Amino acid sequence: MKTHFIFNFTITLVLAIPFLFFGVASASNYDSKVEQLQRALILTGFNPGKADGLWGGKTARALSMFHKRQKMTLDSVDIQRSINSVYELWNEQQELDESSKDFLQKKIGIGDARHLLERVGIGANIKDVNKLMGMTRSKAISYIINEIKTESWLPLPKFLDGPNPPYWIDGDLNSEEEQSFRVARDREMSEYRIWWVKEMIETPSPQTERLVLFWHNHFVSSYSAINEQSTSIARQNIMFRELGSGNFKMLTKSVIKDPAMLNYLDNEFSEKGKPNENLSRELMELFVLGEGNYSEKTVKEGARALTGYSINKIRNTSFMFDGWRHDNGIKSIFGKSGDFNGDQFVDILFEQENASEFLTRKFWRYFVSEVAENEEEITSIAKRFKRSDFDIRTLLRSVLTSKAFWDESVRATIVKSPVDYLIGTIRSTGFLPADWNTLPNKLSLLGQNLFEHPNVAGWPGGQSWITPSGLLNRSYLAKSFFSSLGSNVENMVNAQTAPVEMTKRSIALRYASEDYKGPSKFKIQLINNIVKREVSMPFMYSDYEVSEKLVGDELIHATLTFKDVTSKLEGMKKVITVGLEGHAVWGDFYGIKLIEDTFEAEIPQELSDYKDTSPGVFFINSDSLRDGRFDKLYRHLSSNDKRILQGLCSHLGKKEFLGNLLVKLSAVESRAGDKFWADKANFNDIQYLSKRCLRSIKKTGLIYSSTHKAVNGHDTEKFGRIKDASQLPWQTLQLNIENGDEFDTVEVTFMNDHCCGPGGSDNGDRNFFVDWIKVDNELFLSSDGEQHGNTCDSDPGELYCSGWVEMRKSISLVDSNSSNKLDSDKRDKLYVERAGLSWMNRFNKNRDWNEIAINLLNVKFNNIRYNAIRIKLVKRKNGNLFLMLSSMGCYPDCFENRWPQKVHKSDRPPYNKDIKISLIRRNNEDHEAHYWGLEKSDRKFVDALWASMPKIFEEIKKGREWKRAVERERTDGWSDTLDFILKTLPKTRYVKSVGSEPLIVRPSQESANMMSMMEGLKTGIPFPANTKPKTSLFEIEKSFRDNHIVSLADLFLAVDPVVVSRTSEDVSSIITDPVYNLK
C-alpha cells in the first residue's frame, strides 16, 4: 500500500517536475491512485489542480482541506482509504441533492431491497436485504456505493504471486514440453475460474463483482485467443477490480496497455507502416463510441496512434511503449491533427458527443432494463457522466437514482445471466450445492464460460441466454439445485476444522469425469515396478537333473538341479537347486522346498518352516502363501534371487515340463514313489502352487490398489461432450492409506469406458481425465506419463477409452521448500533453467550488424538473480564481436539499475539502456568503459555470460527455435564466428575470471509452481455472502422465518410468478418458475 506523507509534499513536488512531460510511458511517479484521489476531490468540490496522477502541493492541500472539513487527523495518508472517504462525502452530497426527489426518499421494503441487490449485486442475500430495509432508497444507494472495493475479498490464487510464466519460451519448446506447458496454463486458468466463482459466492461486496462482470464483458479478451496466457487474463480481471469503479477514461487508457488486450486485439506487433486496425476499431465501436460513430479513415489513423503499444515478454509479459515501432507522424482524428499517441487518441475519443451516451446506454441496459429505454433520462445521465469527466460512480449513482430504475415496470425486464442464475441462487438461498466447484462448468453449460466469450463483442445477453440448450439446462439445474442436500456440504464444513489423521501415506488425485448413465469408475494403484518387471524375465538353463531322490517311511523327496541358469541379469547364480516334497503314506504333496542352494542369499531364519530343526528351509505351500510369509520372503530377496524364484515357479508350472519331470520321477525303484509321482492330484497340486506362487509375486509388486467412483462428473447424456479439457469439472480426491512400502510407479486405470458403439459417440460417451496424482510429497503429472491399454490416440491424461495412465516421473514438493538449499550452490557458477534461441538473422558479412538473441530463464549467479534475461551476440562489419545486455531484456532490472556511467541510452521510449562487452578487449574503448563501469559483482556476472557461450550454444541447439533457424538456413553463416569464439574464449579475461565451464543448466523449478498449486487444494468451501452455508431446505426456510420473511415470492421473484403459487413457501419450486429467469 502506498503511503504519502502529507507534509513532505514540497519534496515530492520537486521530484515530480522533471517528469512533467507528455508521454505514454508515464512518469515514474505517476500513480493511478493519486489520479483517482484527485478526481474524487474535484467531484467533491475540492481543488487538487489537474488530475494528473502526480502528487503535488495542490493535491496535498486539497486533501488536507478535505481532512479538516471532515475533522480527520493529518498524519499519514493511505491513498485508497482517502479515496474512499472522499467518495463517502461525495455520496452524502448526492443524498442532499436527492432529498427533493420523493421517490428516492421512500423507505426500502423487501421488494425494493431485492430489486436493488439483484441489479447491483448478485442475487439477494437475506442478510443484505435486512441491512437495506428501512433505509431510504437514496441512503441505500450510498450504502451500496460506499461498499465498492478495489481489491478482492478472498486472497488471490497463489500462482499469481511470482513472476508470470515464461510465455516467450513456448516457441522453443518441443511438442512434449509444449503440451505440459499448456496443461499447466489450463490448470491455472481453471484455478482462477474457480477462484472467481468463489469470490462471487462469498464476497460481502457483490457490487464490486457486478462491475467486474460488466467490464469483463465490455473490454473482452478471452483466454484461448491469447495463447492461453493465464496470468495475463487473470491480471486483467484484477485490473477491472482496481479501476472498474473509478474513472472510465483512466480505465480505457489502462486497457489499451493491458497485455491480454494487446494480444487479443493483435496490437502487440502493430508498427509504423504496418498498423493493425483491430484495437483502434474496437476501441471506437465497442469500448467508447458505438457502431457508426466513426469512419474507416479514423480507424486507420487511430491504428497509427496505437502503433508501438506493445508487450515485453521477457520483462514479465508487461506493457511496453516501443518508440521505435511507434508512428510519430501526424494523424488526423475527429478534426484534430497532431502526432498523437494512443493515450491522446483515447482523450480525443472521450471528447466526442457519443462517448458519454454510449456507456450510459450500456449501463442502462445492464442495470435498469433490457427492453425499455427512457431517452430523456439516458440523455440527462449521459450529460452528468460527461460533466464528471467520466466518473463511474457518478454514472452508477445516476442510473440507480433514475426514476425508471425504481419504477415497477422495469421489474423482471432483464434476463438473468448464468452467473445471476446460479451464483445468485446460492447467495439468495445461502445454500451451497455440494458440487459447487463444478460451477465454472455449469456456467459454461448455460452459455457463460468465463474468460471465453463467443467473440470480441462479448455475450449479447438478453434473449440470447435463452437458447434451446440454455433452456433445458436452466430448468434441469433449477430442479436439481437442492438435490445434493445436506451431509456433503456439512462434511465439508466440518472437515475444515477436523484434525488430520495420522496415516502412513496421503494420496491426492485430480481428475474429471464425463459421465454417461452413471459415473466413471477408476482404480488407483501404487506399484513397485522393479519387482513387477522381473516377473517377465525368461528363465533359461542348459540342462536339469534329478540330483536326489528319496523315499522314506513318511517322506518322499526329490531334488532338482538346474545347470547354467542364465538370464539377462549379470551375476545370476549358475546352479539352482529346488526340492519337491510329499507324504509317502497319505500321498499328499507338501510343497516346493526352497533350500540353502536355491538362492544366493540365505533364507532368513524367522521365515523358515522348521525354525529350530532345519533353518534355511522354506516351503512354498498354501500356508506360506496365505499367511504372508511368502510375500515377506519375496520382498526380502535380492533382485537375482527374486528372478530365480520367479523362474522356478513359472517353469515348474508349465504343463509339459512338469509332465516330463513326473514321468521321469515315477519311473523309479520304489512303489510308493512311483505311485506318488504318477498321481494326477499331485501333478495338479504342483501346478497350482506354482501358479499361486507366480500370482503372489506379481501381487508383491502392487503396493496399493483401490477402486473409486468419480463424483461431480459432467453428464454427457444431458449436456453433450466438453471440448476443452480446461473446462472439465475437475475434482480432487484425497485419501490416506496405511501401506508405506516403497513404490516407483503410479497407475490410474479407467475401468468402465462407454463409447464408440454403433453410431459412434452419438449414443453417449463416458470418459475419464487425470491431471495429476500426489503421493505424500511426490507429484506425478499425467502429462509426463504414458497411456496404455486402449489409448484412442489421445494425450496421456485423457482416457477416452478403457486403459490406464502410468506415471513414473515425479516432482518433489519438498526440495523447493527450502530455498536455502540454493545457498549451497557453487560460487561463480551460472545457473539457468533453460537457454533458448530467441532469434537470429542470416549472417551476411556485408551487413554492418548481425545478431543472435538468446533467452535465459531463471538465472542465478552468486547473489544475482533474474527471472529472465535476453543477451545478444553481435558481430559488426568492423570485426567487433560483443555481447549486449539491454534494459529491455532483463527482468527484474539489469544490474538492479546500476548501469555504468557511460551506458548507451536510447532517445526514444522505452529509453532503453544497453552495454556492450567485447570478446577481445582491444576492440573498442566504449565497450571497455562499459565493462569497467560495472560494479564488481555485475562484472563477474558478465564474465560468466561470456565464458558460458560455448555451453549456451550447446543448449540452444536442443530447442525448436534453433531447428527452425537451421531450416531457414540462418545458422550456416555464423559458423566462422562461433568457431572464433570457441578458439579465442579460453584466452580471454572472462574464462580467466570464472573458468571455462561456469554454466550449469538446472532444469525446471517446477516444484515451486506445483507447491503453489497444492496450496489451492487447501482452501475450503466458500461461505455464501460470507455466512455459514445452509445445508438443507429446512435450514433455508428456517432462516427465512427467523428473518420474518412472510412471502418467499417477494424475496425471489421480481414480479408475480406465472406457474407456482404466489403464496408458495417452497423455495425449491419457486426457483423453477419462469419468472425466476428474470430480474
Add this chain to the structure above:
Amino acid sequence: MDRRSVLKILVSGIVIPVVPLKIAYAAQKSGRRLVLIELSGANDGLNTVIPLNDHRYRELRPNIGLDKSETITLSKDFGLHDAMKSVGKLWEAGEMAIIHGLGYPGANRSHFKSIALWETGGDGSGSGRNGWLTEDIESLSGHDQLEAHGISLDGGMGIFSSPSGIWLSMTSAQQFMELTSDEVPAVDTKNEALRMLLDRAHTLNSSMESISRKLKKSYIRDFQIEGGDLGAQFTRAILLINAGISSPILKVKIGGFDTHEGQPWRHRNRLRSLGRATADFAKALKKIGQWENTLIMTYSEFGRRAAENYTDGTDHGTAAPHFVVGGSVNGGFWGVHPDLGKLEDGDMRFTMDYRAVYERILADWFGIYDNRFLKYKNNDLDGIFKA
C-alpha cells in the same frame, strides 16, 4: 430430464393456442440447403490439391511432398491427394469445384482467432459480431416453414452466433427423439421480457418437438455413413434431411488437421475420412433425391506454410483451396493457384478473398442478392452454380 418438464416449468398453466413454428423462409430457391464442413486444425491445401508440375513444390517439400503416383490427376497441372480418391467420381461428374487460394488480408495465425474470422466473415482488421450467414438467413422470407435456421451437428456454435433465430445444436439424434412435447400455453403480460422469454421457449419447444416428431417417424436405425466421427455427423444429417426437417444450414466438423509433425500419415488419414464420408454422404443424398438441393462447402482456419518443417510437418500459413460440392455445382477449378515463386515471407498469397465465396453462396444459392458480403463479389465465380 426431458423436454416435457421444461415446458411445464416454463409455461404450464397458461393457455395459448398451439401454433406450429412459422419462420418465414425464402424462397426463390426453396428448399435449398448448405452443409458446411469445418476442417479443424487448418488443412494443408498444398498437399490436398497438388501442383504436379511445379518444381518449386518439390523444393519446398522434399520430404512430405506427394509424388505424382500418390495423387489422382484432376487436370494437366493439378492432382488430388489419393487419400481422397473416393470423391473422384464427383469430380468426374463435374459436381465438385475447387476454389484456389482462399484467404483474407491481415492473416491471423491463431487457430482460435482465425476460425472466428472465417465463421463471422472478418479479416485481420477485426472479426464480425455474428455468424457470417446468420443475419441473412434469418432475414429470408417466404412461405415455407422451417424447423430451424441452422443445426450444428458437431456442437460448435461459433458460426451460428446470433442474438436471434433458431440455431440448434444436435450432437445426438436419439437424444432429440426422446424429447416429447406438451401443449404449449402462454400468458398474457405487458412485460416484454417475460413475453419474449415465454415466446422463445414456446418457439424453441415447438421447433424441437417438430424435429423430434419427424425424426421419430422416419428414423432408420441401421443407416450409417463411414468415416469416423464425420461419418456419424453426416449420418445424422441424412436422418434430418430424410425426415423432411427444414433447416437451410447444417454444420459438421472433422478435426486433426493441425499437422505440425508426422504429416504424411496424419494428413492421409484425415483426408481419407473426409473423402469417404463426403462421397457416402453424396450417395445418400442422391438416393433420397436431395442432391440437387444441397451444397457442401469446406472451410478451415488457414492454410499451412509453403515449406515443410523439420518434423515432417507444416506450420501455420495463409491461403488454401476449398471444396464446393453438390448436384448443382459446376465442377472444376475456380480462381487462381497462388504463385509458389512469389511467396511472402514463406507464405502463399491468397488470390481470392474467402468472402467472395460467401457472397456467391448467399446470392446465387440462397437468392439473397443484397447480402452482407456484397462488396466482396468476385466475377471469377460467375457460373459456379448451375443455372
